[in-house]
Amino acid sequence: MSVATGVEPPSKAPTGTRPFAGFEWLLAGRYLRTRRREGFVSVIAGFSFLGILLGVATLIIVMSVMNGFRKELLEKIVGVNGHIFATPIDRPLDDYDVVSQRLRSIPGIRLAIPLVEGQALASSQTGNGGVLVRGIREADIKAIPFIGGNIKSGSLDGFDGTPGVAIGRRLANSLGIQAGDSMTLVSPQGAATPFGTAPRIKAYPVKAIFEIGMTEFDGSFVYMPLIEAQAYFNRDGDVNVIEIFVDNPDKTQSVRDAIEADAPRPLVLSDWRQRNRSFFNALEVERNVMFIILTLIVLVAALNIVSGLIMLVKDKTADIAIMRTMGATSGTVLRVFLITGAAIGVFGTLAGLGLGVVFAKNIKSIMASLNWLTGANLWDPTVRFLSDIPSVIDWGDVVSVVAMALTLSLLATLYPAWKAARLDPVQALRMG
Template identity: 40%
Template structure:
């Protein structure tokens, strides 16, 4: 959600980094039934300077009305509004971490240095332009908060000498998970000099890392459950070894091997049932209160588990999915019952004469 609050579902751009006649392209791709809105943008590198502070940044020129339909900047504005970007007034909206690094506040003027230089008889001089800070946003992702700056698209075209060209068109579709298929289908709506890419490709490394993490976590949790099941096996084996005389007496009183086996199965199942009950209660409680527990631990220890400059997110989200809870509990309980079979079988096969020989 935070990624798509700034990035777009699908992005149409030119192969050379510039897109001519963007209005025609936007009209063509809007014919696709799943496209809800489109917005042009200009994207380039720049250097922001204020007082003695200098920071490299990603400059994005946008049309506020159109951008509001494909992104969620309006929900993340700490001060100012996206509509405060007016053409010709050279206003700029900064990410919160970028503003803190530059030590600027709304109303201050920062100098934007464009990489394209001015050729003069003396030398090539950098292009400089002062922008007034009209707003600050914070989406909660260090990648955007520390480097992204928004200006009006017309101001960006003027600064970077793009005339009426843009870097591309951002699209919003009705189902974000259909973005890969929609981006492929848009090929027939586009000219040969334009291409479409979706949000999963623009952040491919992140989602690949998440997939690897999910697979590794599955293996880790499986090993934890296996160790717990082994503990039940060892506990029951020790119980059978310790209760040999008692088992023998029960057998001599007429208890069948099946009833002896049932006793230890019930004992193991009871251990598993109590353990699962405590585990599920603790896990569900922690999942529902993780937004309170983690900050409390961080405050008590004076550390931060998820630093914004290292991870994509700065807090630990939690969504309780009862389907997963029920499935994991059921599988764990089945493993608990399976773990009781071998010790129970050993108990049922105990020879009373052998067990009472030295009693």
């Protein structure tokens, strides 16, 4: 059966035999441009483009911030607290000098620091708060980069020779004191009397103020000389724990095995993964959930591509029928609508990629500008642990986001393009 169109069909299809010919790109481009009759279709295409752009950009930004959180928290938690913790089993750790020297000789161990730890109440004339007091030697505290390398006022020189303390900047601000001022420490573990244990109260000058950049540490850590801490907490020449810093925090198990094989005395070992497991697991779960939730934005935008192409196919039914009668194959029609839908997804993904990377790389400057415009601190370090918003771009995550967006966009075009290719030209012309 034939339909008279007034035009002799060409001996060859206008597109030739190679895929995605120039004719197909030209036609797809015309379908994407706005016309009065297809204005609503173009509006849907525009919203699809914006949806994919915002979805991809948001995914890249959120993944970068989550990566920055994990990196900063891991560096600071592990950098201040050590990687492996050795505590005594049978008797007090009064031979800590011998044990720490033996541990330093094990390959892979960078530092072995004996510590006395205890809780106390820090107070001044303007405030008070609970703190964690750590007794440490001067050489050891200077060897911890996040402490010795971040002194903001005062000095650690002569730390062992005087009963002074080093405190975090946030604690100093809350107590209203500066380097050179005095603060009072109150501990329930005081001297024994006939009426019970009396609290120990003692004033200490502040020798140095440090800033790690993590709210919990800057607001609660107090470092004092090891000998002074032993006297303050009634330690008879022993320590609570030996903190071990290794060269590679991700290979703590091999170092633990070496310690167990060469330890000078029985020790209970734990590492940073065990102590912070729930915290970092929560971060990983939050990261995965955010990825799934934000992927729905891209999925909704891809569904808009489906609806827009279906409407375009319905509107172009007569045009498709005329092309088919002139010699265009069903493959040509399929490719035209594939290009039309894929163009929205590809350009939206590329635009979102550029926006997300630029935003993630300049997030601190953008946050500072927003704080200036709103007149408020949008990043409260007391709630979010860190002083500044972190951002680390993981290009593996970026590739995954782009691949996911392109895949969803291309899959969204298959059904409408297939429907267009299956149109019967005779029935389409009769309906038109």
